[in-house]
Amino acid sequence: MTSNALTDLSLAAFDRVVNATPGFRSRPGQREMAQRIAGSLSSVTLGEHPNPGKAIIVIQAGTGVGKSAAYLSTTVAMALARKTRVVISTATVALQEQLMTKDLPALAAVLDTPFVYALAKGRGRYVCKLKLERLAGAGEAGDDLFEADEDAPPPRAAFARQMQGEDPEERRMKLYDSLAVALAGGKWDGDRDNLAEQPEPRDWSAVAAERHTCTARHCPRFRECSYYNARTKLAEANVIVANHDLVLASLGRKALPELDNCLVVFDEGHHLPAVALDQFASAMDLSNLRWLDKLPKTLHEVSEKINLTLAQDVTMLAQQLKAALHDVGRILMDLLKVNISGYDGVYRFKNGVLPDELRDPMTLIQGHARGLSKALEALGAEVKLLAKEDPSQAVSCSVMYARLGQLAPKLGSVVDTSSLLLEHGPQPLAKWLKSDTSSGLVFLTAHACPIVPGDLLRQCLWSQVRGAVITSASLTSCGSFDYFLQEAGLVNNPCVSTLEVDSPFNYRTQGELIVVETAADPKNAEAYTQEMVGELLADLSQVAHGALVLFTSRVQMKAAVDALGPALQEVVLVQGQMARGRLLGAHQARVEAGLPSVIFGLQSFGEGLDLPGQLCETVFIAKLPFSPPSDPVEEARSEWLKSVGRDPFTELVVPATGIKLLQWTGRAIRTEDDHATVICYDRRLLRLPFGRRMLQGLPPYAVSRRVGGVALAA
Incomplete structure (x- = not known):
């Protein structure tokens, strides 16, 4: 044709x-x-x-x-x-x-x-039937194979339940038994998204299908596999x-x-x-290294079962890798103590250059991890070959391959992250440390990421x-x-x-953009937030139906929430108080009942939220949506641009913020029949050249400014 x-x-x-x-x-x-x-x-x-x-x-x-x-x-x-x-x-x-x-x-x-047509999902959204059977007790007992990642920090909800005396092992067993029954009875297709209640991520990870633990066609459950059945539908x-x-x-x-x-x-x-x-970033855990004790034991047990002699001394390599990771962890904790207050924080290596004292131990980490990774891959290949050549051993080979595969992502993250941390060329990478104590323990991670x-x-x-x-x-x-x-x-x-x-909407007649002139400079966060909140509360008292307030930070949103009087407390719904779907449903119900309703939201509510008609007649923008200055990738990129004589604010920050502002204002008018107002409390939108530059990229609203409660021409 x-x-x-x-x-x-x-x-x-x-x-x-x-x-x-x-x-x-x-x-x-x-x-x-x-x-x-x-x-x-x-x-x-x-x-x-x-x-x-x-x-x-x-x-x-x-x-x-x-x-x-x-x-x-x-x-x-x-x-x-x-x-x-x-x-x-x-x-x-x-x-x-x-x-x-x-x-x-x-x-x-x-x-x-x-x-x-079909929906494609990642392998991890589907259950591995072989793992589930063994954990639910339907397969061979005593494998100690497929377990949740005990090294990972527990999510806050799980941590709270643990503090209340709930037995996590008992909860998991109930979950796995119920999933196995539903899968066997045809009441569930193995897709996590089709469960009525979503399991804890750590509980699900123990039964999730994974590339590293899958022998594919050599698995005895291949014909019943939820993931490969979905792949077949995709192929059609x-x-x-x-x-x-x-x-x-x-x-x-x-x-x-x-x-x-x-x-x-x-x-x-x-x-x-x-x-x-995100796809090309890498991170490794430096706090929980128990998996390195398990790794040589697993390699030896599997190699013995298939009568194979390992070419490398994996026990020695694992010990050396663990020692090198401990050494790096100590150096990094000292760096964090010197450069941040408390135990939570991020420390970025300037210009992507590691301190001299880190290069040798990091090089050792890379070498030991690569040696172990090669041994793991070689043994896995032998196990798959055995399953192919002798189908009678398919079950045992699948189990052995899964045991090896559980360790592959952790080892891979060490190989990839250490390699990126040691890499240095004309265009540096972002490299940083992060310490997190939200679970009650200190978790230290090292990160590396390209910047362009x-x-x-x-x-x-x-x-x-x-x-x-x-x-x-x-x-x-x-x-x-x-x-x-x-x-x-x-x-x-x-x-x-x-x-x-262009949009078919007539923004000049359907909408208005009001820029409020505060006395406080937006750069003076404390004074600006106090004044902005006062202006916002006065405006919220005039809301008749639905409205959306978008904040640039949790601190800013909390200041507004804390300042709400009793009347407005009954009107405002705050992101995070309930699940997003429930919150939007409550908002719609209030507006449809003739009551005023205001949503307080952060960055994620500034995009993809569709609230037509009375559900959102006003969008309040607390401040121009600049990204937090502490993002290590953006910091590294700005640093590099400055080093080559370029201006990161003009080249990156302003256009990135302009796109976010376009998204935020886009929550206001959703249909040809809508009439809505956008109120921005950041005077820089009209006063400064970069603000006027952002304004050029917005729909052609009728623009005005407000000073001391008086509306003036822009």
Whole structure:
């Protein structure tokens, strides 16, 4: 089929979808988006080719454009015609649910060609039946194989229950017995997300499916495996919905379609750079090293069972590694004591350079850990080979492989983190220590992370992708795509095109942005917070229906909560007081009952929250949403930029804050019928050049300022 024919076919599918939408209103921007996608992707070359055609379309689609209908109809119709598949990647569960329960069923109902869609999840979301059987007592007893990670700090909820006398072992046994019964009886499919009540992470980790503990086709439970059954459904799907983490983690692992042979959509694409940094970061625990006592014992027991002689003295290596980790831990604790107050805190190595006294022990750690890792991998390979050659030993081999696999992530984190900590090139890495006492014990961890996400994405993702759509309501900052293209590794890429599609909403008539001029400088946190809270409380007393207040820190939010009088205490719902879903439900119930209701929220409530109509008639922004200055990765990157003569505030901080501000103000107007006000208490938005630069990237609200309670022209 020619490019023109593919374009026409895709646009015909789009027209069919929008015409079948109840109450459809013509949105020129939505059609413009569909046309750009169809025209660009129609010329993409998929599969093996010496000189393939590529296209990456970056589209900012304002609130209300209907971007999911535009990209779904065009990419799915084109993929079906080309006999390929579509991977749709999101950043949030809420959007995944919308796609799976609303948008894709609606598309399937109107397309002539039937298609199958499925949700892809990481392996750890599924239960390992072999582990569960043994822990629930249905398998061979006395293995002492699959246990929760006792070295990890217990979550606060579990710690509190432990203090109240609850026996954690008894709770686990009840949980595993109930899961085994539900799985065996067909009442549960092995997907953690389909449980009525979510287990504690540490309890689940003991029965979760993991790559390191899985012998795949050689496992005696392979045909009944929840994860591989889900993989089979994915293989049959024409459209796969995943998340950014899974897409990046699956590169080269064949868990998802090869990206050079399918079409890809990254919705909520502004998250990609941050997800890339998370994927390539590494950390190692320096406090709990009991697993190193278990490791040589496990290696010896497994090697004896398969009559194999280990090539290395793993007992000596483990002892040497443990001693080196203890040495580094002592040095790092001394560093923390000198540089932070108390036992909680973060200490970053300036310019990514380790102190001299750390280099030798860290080099020893890297060497010993690599030696143990090679021994572990070699033994695991022999166990899998035995299972393949002698199926009668499949059960025992699966158990032995799982025992080895339980130790692989801890050992891998030591190898990876020590290697990154020792690495030093022209572009430094962020390297830091963190001490945490929230569980009642001191947990010390060492961390390392690249500082430029664009380089990672360019090398690992865009080198493989042939045809992609990246979309979001917030890809431009301060009126330009430059910041996102740089962060995403797409700058100067000839295959990239951009499109900004305005919202169909009339912001000048539907909304107003009021900037409150405080006497206190926002840089003077204490005085500013006190004045801002006073202004906020006066404004909250005027709320008639629903409103949202967004704070930049917990300290700031607590100051506002503590200042609430009895009347406002009855009105305000605070993030963290209850689960997000319950809180939003309570808010909606109050507003629908004719009562005022105000949500106090932090960063996560500034994005993805959909409160149309009376549910949110006012958004209050306590302060411009600059990231905390203590983030070690951002600190390291700013330090590096300064060292090469660049300005991190102008280049990074302002555009990143501009994107957040665009998201925060985007909570106000959600439909063509909404009328809402945004009130920002940070005078810098109008007074300072960087504030006016951020303002240029916001929708065209009617802007005014307020001084001493008096409204003035901006």
